[in-house]
Amino acid sequence: QKVSVEVLDHLEHLALVDFRDSEGVERLHKAIQFADQLHEVNTDGVEPMDSVLEDRCLYLREDDVTEGNCTKELLENAREKVEEYFVAPPGNIPLPKLEERETFLQGS
């Protein structure tokens, strides 16, 4: 059962990562096929498990400032910055739609 082009396009938008070629799409199909084996297992009445430490209380520390003031160190690894700001290209511009993009998915 193949995944529709719309869903593939949607995934590329959500993940901000591309399938790149038919191999990439095949990889997804195989992954889904593999995951489908889960449905062989009877999980009636079984609660999902988030963490193996679910029987314990999560540690919450006191709301005291213990460290910080490391602006310089944090900015050091950014390629584009101005004063104490990380600089990004303009936002609120949606990615081009499938028809408008140059993507291998168009051919599918």
Next chain:
Amino acid sequence: AALNDGLRSQVSAALKEGRVAPTELCQRCLALIKSTKFLNAYITVAEETAMKQAEESEERYKRGQPLGILDGIPVAVKDNFNTAGIETTCASNMLKGYISPYNATVVQKLLDQGAVLLGKTNLDEFAMGSGSTDGVFGPVRNPWSYSKQYKEKSVPKSDSEESDWVITGGSSGGSAAAVSSFTCFAALGSDTGGSTRNPAAHCGVVGLKPTYGLISRHGLIPLVNSMDVPGILTRCVDDAAVLLGSLAGHDPKDSTTIQDDFEPFELPNLTDVSKLSIGIPKEYHAPGLSSEILALWSKAADLFKNAGAKVVEVSLPHTRYSIVCYHVLCTAEVASNMARFDGLEYGHRSDMKDSTESMYAATRREGFNDVVRGRILSGNYFLLKQNYEKYFVKAQKVRRLIANDFVKVFRSGVDILLTPTTLSDAAPYTEFIQEDNRTRSTQDDILTQAANMAGLPAINVPTALSERGLPVGLQFIGRSFQEKQLLTVAKWFEKQVQFPMIQLEEVKRHDSGVFQHQKSASFS
């Protein structure tokens, strides 16, 4: 002291008594790293800082004030742990050139105790893989490829020796190779599906996966938040206990570490195993398990039986679903964890300037390899609204069933489980790359993954050499937070099997001969 000494038993004593100086030890390790460069175990060698640390250690020894047993001991760290001032790449283009502003908690702990950080070891990109073949710096070569033991048994397939080398396993292959080739006394790895135990088995070293929640993950670049743990690689079980003692314990910076007090321990020399109950899970006789390993496993079970322990067959019925379950949970968490890499605050940034999103997309397109991208996309698929219940929540339910299997078995009176670690000995690189990463991981993680699913401690103990002259290890799985019992049994087993020392050829070994090494009789 020789580079192949046990940390606790020999080197530490030698340092304390002044028979060897930390700077000398460091220099010899650095020289050996250079001469074993062809293994490609290290991504970054931090020569200057290591020597500086060694000098500081030497000062402390001169004053008679060493910080502890790890003072002056050369160690290596897998390149997915943040190290301040030293590049941390995760073997990915995404983080090439990234110099972390902080040390991971485990790294800080090692440094605080005077350990000498030699460098960062190679891995599969972002720790995704079971061969240490898929990083941008190339594959890691198993040191045993260059051992007398392997060469004696192998028929060279081609003129070039170059193509016969075998993989280290993964994803902590660099760390395993570093320890195996004597360039350091201990190394940190990480373990999400077996990434410490698998290469440990293939490289003939001890690989410990601690209980989830025992050791801090702060600074370990995350793969699967609910399963990742820092792993410990050493040449003997006693050394693993030393490392564990210095790393375990609550970290306020990692809220998934338990708050119980942790007491470091020395391992007793167990002589009487009659009170032990060893469980042999029948489902671990997995399809594809080599007859050699099956025989070794059986022999090991007999060893315990003959020594008076109770050895029982047990069942972990959901074992065969652990890989599928892992596949879904792992890709889902990866999809989330990899979202932080967008080029804005650190790491690779694309030149694309059209919009924020297009910059992110281009950055990730350029920065991640196929394996990483594949997992992100699969993960996002399983997390889609229409798939969430069907896949993600379903997998979480299956996870509980897998964890419960272990609970039931341990409740029935079994103390430790004994299983194989890998399906076979290390494959030649040329053969390994015939299959894609996901298929390989699926096959290779089958015996190690369930312990991560259930959060249990597990350890690989090198057991014997295969017919090809390569290491084979066996795995012990223990109860949550019962590392002392687990390691005690592992140590007893290690003593029984007397795994042989690697005889590296083509590599100048620095053996001052001060310490004799028993040529161990092999197990098989």
